[in-house]
Amino acid sequence: MQAMKLALLLGAATIALTPSAFAQQKGGVLDVATIGEPPTLDPMVSTADLVGIVSQHMFETLYTFDKDWKPAPLLAASLPEISADGKTYLIKLREGVKFHDGTDMTSEDVVASLKRWTTLASRGKQAATLIEAIEPVGDHSIKITLKQPYAPLTSLLAFNNSAAIVLPAEKQAEPMTEFVGTGPYQFKERKPDQYIQLVRYDGYKSQEGEPSGYAGGRQQNLDEIRFVPVPDANTRVEAAVSGQYGYVDALPVEAFDRVSGSASSDAVMLKPFGWPVFIMNTSKGIAANRDLRKAVQVALNNEDMLTAAYGSKDFFSAEPSLYPSQFIWSTDAGSEGSYNVGDAEAAKALLKTANYNGEPLRILTSRQYEFHYKMAQVAAEYLKLAGFNVDMQVVDWATLTQRRADPALWDIYITHSPFLPEPALIDPLSVSAPGKWNTPARAKVMDAFNAEADPQKRAALWADVQKVVFDEVPFIKVGNFNNLSAKSKKLDGVTPAPWPYFWNASVTQ
Known part of the structure; x- marks a missing residue:
């Protein structure tokens, strides 16, 4: 459908990658220059893009979006089964998914997380007035009952901004005190004004299939991802030109020619x-x-x-x-x-x-x-x-x-x-x-x-x-x-996207 074409975002990209083009090389550290410090690492309580960019590597939602901007399963096993009157959503969960603390994800965790989302998240609150009940159906399914039909619900559950992330049932604190998700990378350390360090989670269970936008297989090629705050835009430009970082986000568009002419980096332009x-x-x-x-x-x-x-x-x-x-x-x-x-x-x-x-x-x-x-x-x-x-x-x-x-x-x-x-x-x-x-x-x-x-x-x-x-x-x-960003010529497997992600990425040593 015309409304859902992620291709419009890729039309002017200066790098072109197919889903199967991501590299298989293991190891390495990726430094990502961001516009600053995220105000939180809890994506439920923030609509800031920067929070979503970092946290999507640690936390996952029931659904995500594929390359055509259609909702696709992530922690869910399939798209929801919706009743004829549009008021009941039965969501089957993937089995064998583990949190970063080694525990198994069950319907109890999902229900607790969605209740937290409807209480704390701006988009969760948006849905909460229409939700009659959220309840488990056995260990690996949940049921959401609505007061009236609500067409955007699956998309809301897929979005990584004010996100309906799934946390262990016993780790639902507000503010968040432990960063325990199901994502391909787990939290290791945060040094304010220096970096946020994520490391590969060896217990990660990926979705099946070829990568498609944010959906499909997620490979953990990198050992570590460090998000480094670089608040000054001109400093980010110079870092992109010199190849100081593997990826540099949010550059002034007037820097396009300088970045394109760099021996160290490629320009990444999303239009519009x-x-x-x-x-x-x-x-x-x-x-x-x-x-x-x-x-x-x-x-x-x-x-x-x-x-x-x-x-x-x-x-x-x-x-x-x-x-x-x-x-x-x-x-x-x-x-x-x-x-x-x-x-x-x-x-x-x-x-x-x-x-x-x-x-x-x-x-x-x-x-x-x-x-x-x-x-x-x-x-x-x-x-x-x-x-x-x-x-x-x-x-x-x-x-x-x-x-x-x-x-x-x-x-x-x-x-x-x-x-x-x-x-x-x-x-x-x-x-x-x-x-x-x-x-x-x-x-x-x-x-x-x-x-x-x-x-x-x-x-x-x-x-x-x-x-x-x-x-x-x-x-x-x-x-x-x-939007202009830059990637190192040594970085492979990065598909241009509104919220850049680095599973499936690898670095050439």
């Missing part, structure tokens, strides 16, 4: 990768006023922000649709007069309606993602022209993810996301996400969208959701952008 987004605090502070949010929306010139962040149009496109044309979800519904407007006078009129009195508009951003910061700088100038008193707060990414959890501390924060296979996975659509968007209009369109199973009907209902997004402005999509 995703969308930068301004999240609005709809629950507290001045941005809780819809007219003020509309003022922000019409004040901004999206194309100027994208140009500042990425330079050439080779690396971005100013498109209002929340999904690009490659997806069945692509639509311009609701965007007319609400995207790429840059109209200071219209914004001033809306501020007057909002009874704005010059209160600071607090914008949280980070230079660890340099494109966030550049967009924030341009946005601040357009907002000042419209009459806003802008307070731009530049912090490290870990601090930003902490502050956004407290609605008293911010009005807008800047983030980004890859294009996700299931729109219900988009974090700010959840009432438990930091923006706390929760209105009758949202509930009406999202409930209708989530209850419908037919893909074509869901596409039409998604247009209704997008109309409400543009009308109520819980967040502002800036545009589409490409």
Whole structure:
């Protein structure tokens, strides 16, 4: 189906690998340069991509996504058996799966983990209101009973972000105190600001079959993976050019020519990768006023922000649709007069309606993602022209993810996301996400969208959701952008992906 093509992410990749191309060479250490310190290693309690990138090597979910963005079994033995009324999911579990402490995974562990997920995770909470019961069926099956049909459930269980990871039943502490999962690598050591060290788990039981996206066989060729925080973007570029690390994540796209010309590294470009987004605090502070949010929306010139962040149009496109044309979800519904407007006078009129009195508009951003910061700088100038008193707060990414959890501390924060296979996975659509968007209009369109199973009907209902997004402005999509990373010429078996993974990878000594 057109909506599910991971190929769109690989179309401009400067390296091309087939599923069977991963190397078999054993041994070696892979150093991965990341944008900074993850705020946690518990992927249930965070929607930060960095957390998912690291933790997916230690923890696993019942399902994952294959190369076509279709849900595929991971810890589950097969896709769920769904009752005719869409309310009952019977999930059979793989047998012989062991946790890193040597114990066997059973239905008791899965049930306990899913209950933790529905209590702690933003996407778990999103599903929790619709779940009647989660219960074991023998040792190797579970049953989820819903109050009403909920089409996104399998995709939610597959996602590695706010993830429904499976933990031992007796190790469900919050905050997480022991990092015991079922993944191909296990936690060994964390030295803040130096590295997170994972080592091969010899008791790992892989899924069968050829690798396909995040699904299929997972080989443990590497002895060790070290995730090294490198917060400065320019430092990451120099490290990529010199070949200091095996993989360098999140490079400024303007470094493409330098990385491509390196004797040590290959450029990895995903096109289009995703969308930068301004999240609005709809629950507290001045941005809780819809007219003020509309003022922000019409004040901004999206194309100027994208140009500042990425330079050439080779690396971005100013498109209002929340999904690009490659997806069945692509639509311009609701965007007319609400995207790429840059109209200071219209914004001033809306501020007057909002009874704005010059209160600071607090914008949280980070230079660890340099494109966030550049967009924030341009946005601040357009907002000042419209009459806003802008307070731009530049912090490290870990601090930003902490502050956004407290609605008293911010009005807008800047983030980004890859294009996700299931729109219900988009974090700010959840009432438990930091923006706390929760209105009758949202509930009406999202409930209708989530209850419908037919893909074509869901596409039409998604247009209704997008109309409400543009009308109520819980967040502002800036545009589409490409993502640049780099891999060492000595690193094999890495398939370009939104959240890079390193099972099936190997290094040439």
